[in-house]
Amino acid sequence: MKVEQQYIDLFSQCEAMICRHSAEVMNAPRAMAFADFERLGFPTTKEEKYKYTDAAKLFEPDYGLNLNRLDIPVNPYEVFKCDVPNMSTALYFVVNDAFYSKALPKTPLPEGVLLGSLKDMATQYPDLVKKYYGKLADTSKDGITAFNTTFAQDGFMLYVPKGVVVDKPIQLVNILRADVNFMVNRRLLVVLEEGAQARMLVCDHAMDDVNFLSTQVVEVFVGDNAVFDFYELEETHNSTVRFSNMYVAQEANSNVLLNGMTLHNGTTRNTTEVTLNGRGAEINLCGMAIADKNEHVDNHTSIDHKVSDCISNELFKYVLDDQSVGAFAGKVLVRPGAQHTASQQTNRNICATREARMYTQPQLEIYADDVKCSHGATVGQLDEKALFYMQQRGISYKEARLLLMFAFVNEVIDTIRMDALKDRLHLLVEKRFRGELNKCQGCAICK
Amino acid sequence: MLEVKDLHASVNGKEILKGINLSIKKGEVHAIMGPNGSGKSTLSSVLVGHPSFEVTKGSVTFDGQNLLELSPEDRSHAGLFLSFQYPVEIPGVSMVNFMRAAVNEKRKYEGKPALTASEFLKLMREKRAVVELDNKLANRSVNEGFSGGEKKRNEIFQMAMLEPKLSILDETDSGLDIDALRIVAEGVNKLKTPETSCIVITHYQRLLDYIKPDVVHVLYKGRIVKTAGPELALEIEKRGFDWIKKELGE
Numbered sequence: 001m002k003v004e005q006q007y008i009d010l011f012s013q014c015e016a017m018i019c020r021h022s023a024e025v026m027n028a029p030r031a032m033a034f035a036d037f038e039r040l041g042f043p044t045t046k047e048e049k050y051k052y053t054d055a056a057k058l059f060e061p062d063y064g065l066n067l068n069r070l071d072i073p074v075n076p077y078e079v080f081k082c083d084v085p086n087m088s089t090a091l092y093f094v095v096n097d098a099f100y101s102k103a104l105p106k107t108p109l110p111e112g113v114l115l116g117s118l119k120d121m122a123t124q125y126p127d128l129v130k131k132y133y134g135k136l137a138d139t140s141k142d143g144i145t146a147f148n149t150t151f152a153q154d155g156f157m158l159y160v161p162k163g164v165v166v167d168k169p170i171q172l173v174n175i176l177r178a179d180v181n182f183m184v185n186r187r188l189l190v191v192l193e194e195g196a197q198a199r200m201l202v203c204d205h206a207m208d209d210v211n212f213l214s215t216q217v218v219e220v221f222v223g224d225n226a227v228f229d230f231y232e233l234e235e236t237h238n239s240t241v242r243f244s245n246m247y248v249a250q251e252a253n254s255n256v257l258l259n260g261m262t263l264h265n266g267t268t269r270n271t272t273e274v275t276l277n278g279r280g281a282e283i284n285l286c287g288m289a290i291a292d293k294n295e296h297v298d299n300h301t302s303i304d305h306k307v308s309d310c311i312s313n314e315l316f317k318y319v320l321d322d323q324s325v326g327a328f329a330g331k332v333l334v335r336p337g338a339q340h341t342a343s344q345q346t347n348r349n350i351c352a353t354r355e356a357r358m359y360t361q362p363q364l365e366i367y368a369d370d371v372k373c374s375h376g377a378t379v380g381q382l383d384e385k386a387l388f389y390m391q392q393r394g395i396s397y398k399e400a401r402l403l404l405m406f407a408f409v410n411e412v413i414d415t416i417r418m419d420a421l422k423d424r425l426h427l428l429v430e431k432r433f434r435g436e437l438n439k440c441q442g443c444a445i446c447k
Numbered sequence: 448m449l450e451v452k453d454l455h456a457s458v459n460g461k462e463i464l465k466g467i468n469l470s471i472k473k474g475e476v477h478a479i480m481g482p483n484g485s486g487k488s489t490l491s492s493v494l495v496g497h498p499s500f501e502v503t504k505g506s507v508t509f510d511g512q513n514l515l516e517l518s519p520e521d522r523s524h525a526g527l528f529l530s531f532q533y534p535v536e537i538p539g540v541s542m543v544n545f546m547r548a549a550v551n552e553k554r555k556y557e558g559k560p561a562l563t564a565s566e567f568l569k570l571m572r573e574k575r576a577v578v579e580l581d582n583k584l585a586n587r588s589v590n591e592g593f594s595g596g597e598k599k600r601n602e603i604f605q606m607a608m609l610e611p612k613l614s615i616l617d618e619t620d621s622g623l624d625i626d627a628l629r630i631v632a633e634g635v636n637k638l639k640t641p642e643t644s645c646i647v648i649t650h651y652q653r654l655l656d657y658i659k660p661d662v663v664h665v666l667y668k669g670r671i672v673k674t675a676g677p678e679l680a681l682e683i684e685k686r687g688f689d690w691i692k693k694e695l696g697e
Contacts, residue, residue, distance in 0.1 A: 389535040392495050393549040393605060394523035394556070403548065407539025407588075 003056050004041045011150055014067050021069040022153040023122035025129045026187070033139040033149035040143040052327035052359050053269045053298040055144060058241045063183035063213050069153065072096060074177050074207075077103050088420070089171035089201060092116075096177060097154050097186040113166060114159040118187050121157045128159065132191055136219045136247035142271070144243050148185050148215040155187030155216075160196035162223070169199040169229075169418060174214075176204075176240065181211040188218040192226040194251075199229040201421060206236040218246040222254040224278060229417055232260045233425075235437065238293060240266040245273075252278025257417060260299065261425070262289040263432050267296040274312070275304045282311040288412040289317075290405075290432050291324035291356075302331040305338040308368075314345040317412050319405050320356035329361040330375070336367040345375040350382060350408060352401075402433050448473050448644050449514075449613055454505035456493045462503070463489040465669035471613070474641045478655055478680055479648045481666035482688045487648045488532060490666065491615045495529045496522050510612065523549075524556035526612030530602040530619050537589035542601075545589050546571065546608055553609060574607040578634040596627035603634040610638075615646045620654040632657030652684035665691055 011018070011034055019027045042059050043050035066072070076093040077100075090107035092115070093100040099117035114121060114128075122129040139146040160166055176184060192198060206212050222228050234242065242265065250256055262268050274283050289297035303312045318326040328347045349358040362375040382404045390400035409429060416422045431437045451469040455462060463486045471477055481487050493500045494507065496519035507514040509525060517525060537545065550570070551561040562570065575585060578600045590598050599619055606614055616635065620628055635645065635658055647658055655663075655677065663680045665673040665688070673679065673691055683691075 383535075383537075385535045386537045386540075388497060388519065389531065389537070390545070390549075391519040392523055392529055392531075393545070394520050394553045394609065395545075395548045396520050396552060397518075399548060399552065403540050403544065404537070407537065410539050 003059050004037070007059075007147070007151075008038060010065075018067050018151065018153060021067065023119045023126070023129075025122040025126050025133050026119065026152065028130075029134045029139065029149055033146045036139040037143060037146035037150050040146055042147070043143045049142075049271075049300060049329075050269075052325070053267065053296065055243065055269070058213065058267060061211065062181060063211070064178065064180045065151070065183050065185075066096065067151075067153070069098070072098070072177050074175070075103065076100055076173065076175055089169045091171045091173070092156070094156055094172060094174045094186065096175070096182070096184045097152070099154065099156055107168060110164045110166060112161040112164055114157065115170065116157065117154055118157040118189055119154040121159070129157070129189070132189060132219065132221055134219075136221070136249055136275075137217045137245065142245060144215055144271075145217055145245050148187070148217045148245070151185040152187045152217065153185075155189070157189045157191075158198065158200065159191045160193065160198050162193040163195040164193075165196070166198040169201055169421075171201045171203070173203045173205060176206040176208070176212045176214060176236065178208055178210055178212070182213075184212070184214040186214060186216045188216065190218070190220040190228070190230075192222050192228050194223040195225045196223065197227040199231075199418060201231045201233070201418075204232070204234040204236055204242065206240045209237075209239075211239045211241075212236070213241040214243070216242070216244040218244065220246070220248040220256075222248065222250045222256055224251045225253045226251070227255045229257045230259070231416065231418075231421065232258075234260075234262045234268060235264045236266065237264065238266045238295065242266075242268045242270075244269070245271045248272070248274040248283070250274065250276050250278065250281040250283060253280040254278065255282045257284040257415070258286065259412070259415060260287040261412070262287075262291070262297045263428065264437055265291070265295055265297065269298045270300070272299070272301045273304070274302070275306060276310040276312070277306055279307050279309045283313070284415060285312065285314045286412050286415045287316045288409050289326055290319050290409065290429065291326060292321035293324065294322070295324045297325075298327040300327075300329045302333065303343070305332070305334045305341045305343065307335075308337065308339045308341065310338070310341055312341075312343045312345075314347075315412060315415065316347045317409050318349040318358060319352065319409060320350065320358055321352045323353070323355045325357045325359075327359040327361075328377075329363065331363040332365070332373065332375070334364075334366040334368050334371055334373065338368045339370040341368060341371040341373065343371070343373040347377040348408070349377075349379045350405070351379060352382065352405075402430075405433050406430060448510060450506075450508040452506045454490075454493070454507060455503045456489060456500050457503055458489070458500050463500075463669055464493065466505070467666075467669070467671060469664070469671065471644050471646065473644060475662065476639075476645045476647060476658060476660045478660035478663045478677075479646060479666050480650065480663065480680060480683055485666045486669045487666050488617055491529055491617045491646070491648060494522075494615060495519060495527060520552070521556070523609070523611075524553050528606050528609055528611030528614045530599070530606060530614065530616045532617040532621065534590050534593075534598040534602055536591045536593075538591050540589050542585050542587060542589055543571070546605065549605070550608060570608065574604060577607045577637055578603045579630055580604045595622035596624065599623055599631055600627065600634070603631050603638075607634065607638055612642065613644045613646070614638075615648065616658075617648045618650070619647075620649055620651060628654065629657065652680050655680050667691065667695070
């Protein structure tokens with residue numbers, strides 16, 4: 001427990017300070033989470049779930065924390081130029097883990113919709129937040145979730161009451177900002193009541209050329225007939241470590257689209273656990289990764305079909321260049337009685353070099369007999385025949401490779417249910433493949 | 448325009464071409480016929496620089512340039528075009544993007560500015576008419592879900608877009624019904640100028656009814672064993688290749 005010790009000591013010494021700068025509702029589960037963390041520690045590769053990402057090792061280096069909530073001197077609206085402009089979104093910022101509320105956009109939201117700092121919400125509406133906070137993110141089962149719950153002091157919350165439709169997409173930009181190597185523990189809580197609808201785009205950025213480690217726990221509650229889109233775009237840098245644990249609970253006839261796109265990163269581990277609690281629920285779980293150099297992208301997903309007549313579609317695609325490493329695990333559990341389940345899982349990967357590595361693990365557990373489930377996983381190279389065909393038509397080898405790589409990931413982009421975002425992403429991906437993305441203003445300079 | 452001298456080529460160490468000599472002048476159409484496995488497709492692959500084939504001996508000059516030194520894309524830029532026997536499907540790459548990249552890379556090579564979007568679309572429209580290619584096909588992914596005939600028409604459409612100096616048609620007639628054959632052949636003839644040449648690789652006379660060759664060669668066991676006028680193709684249609692093999696003492 002060497003790596004964990006400094007954090008155990010830190011919490012023991014600073015518990016009062018941590019609590020003072022957070023909210024009662026967030027403080028309540030802290031002691032339990034801390035006990036779980038002491039018991040579980042950080043996951044190591046000996047744990048099946050973390051086989052390809054050594055969390056314990058990634059927590060070894062020293063990182064500063066801002067437990068005392070010092071103000072980070074930055075006005076994101078001034079310094080930040082987003083890669084997805086003209087999207088007509090309601091734009092909000094979270095600097096490290098703090099919601100930036102000093103200059104909010106004057107976007108009128110439908111009545112009853114709550115949006116903002118989780119800490120503030122938890123202070124203002126303790127009964128509401130208490131109903132949801134920590135209810136999906138089980139600290140007894142995952143060391144990262146336990147750690148995050150122990151240290152998280154703030155984050156973001158969106159609440160959409162029954163029957164309310166939020167037309168304008170909500171864009172949340174997470175900015176990592178620090179002068180020293182720095183750790184952030186952030187929380188996101190999304191609640192859509194019955195029949196509510198909302199779309200969120202979350203962009204992850206690292207502004208400074210220091211080492212960052214962020215843990216993020218996202219809890220999403222989607223009520224009966226509610227519709228929710230959640231797009232996540234990581235564009236950080238090679239010295240960023242990201243752990244994101246996302247828990248989604250869906251009620252009857254709800255429809256959720258999750259799409260996580262890793263365009264630029266250091267080491268990324270995304271865990272997504274979706275529970276289909278109500279009949280007729282549909283989840284579309286997509287993701288893509290474009291990685292090069294020593295980047296590492298690990299998506300660990302699980303979908304739990306608890307009841308009958310639910311649909312799950314999963315599509316993940318990776319393009320791995322240089323010495324990058326990708327991992328994908330897709331567990332689909334069809335419980336006894338979950339008849340008429342329709343589940344489809346696809347994971348396709350390209351290793352563009354001999355050194356790139358991909359580990360893929362489809363895992364279906366089916367305990368019902370009247371279901372339609374399929375899965376497919378491939379790891380391959382770019383089609384040599386297609387490359388030569390394009391060269392014969394005068395397209396250079398380099399350009400031909402790029403065209404094939406765009407084509408490969410476009411399938412994931414095309415699942416997006418917002419046309420403006422889709423168009424922007426086509427461009428962004430092209431920039432990424434051409435190596436132009438890390439020159440953008442939003443990111444620190446990669447080495 | 449094209450001078451092939453004592454060309455030897457092998458794949459995986461096995462020699463397929465064993466000394467090809469071929470001379471094609473501006474404006475000429477040459478037909479290459481021969482039994483299966485004689486090296487016809489290997490010859491076309493070697494000329495366009497397919498990486499699987501190794502040239503072990505000989506030389507190829509194209510418009511005064513040493514062709515064998517050029518990359519496949521530069522051979523294309525220099526004016527060499529291959530209509531593939533089996534056109535490749537490229538899912539996710541639209542015909543429009545594919546052709547735009549091809550046309551603009553060639554223009555770059557020639558020192559010309561890239562076409563604007565409207566100029567490019569106008570060009571597409573013009574050239575599509577040459578082979579009566581449906582607009583729907585032009586909007587799809589390259590060759591994806593195209594029928595055999597549509598794929599071959601698409602090859603000639605690309606040829607029209609790129610205006611090559613020398614086109615090699617590798618069994619362009621295979622898999623075509625008689626109407627598609629006519630459309631494709633008429634397309635090739637429309638594109639013909641006194642400045643351009645063509646190599647037609649085929650098993651059958653019927654394509655040569657439409658595309659009239661000036662010279663007919665028979666390729667056998669990696670060598671050109673017979674060269675004559677268009678009457679040779681008619682004779683092969685009638686008598687097969689056995690009599691040629693007999694002439695060779697087999």
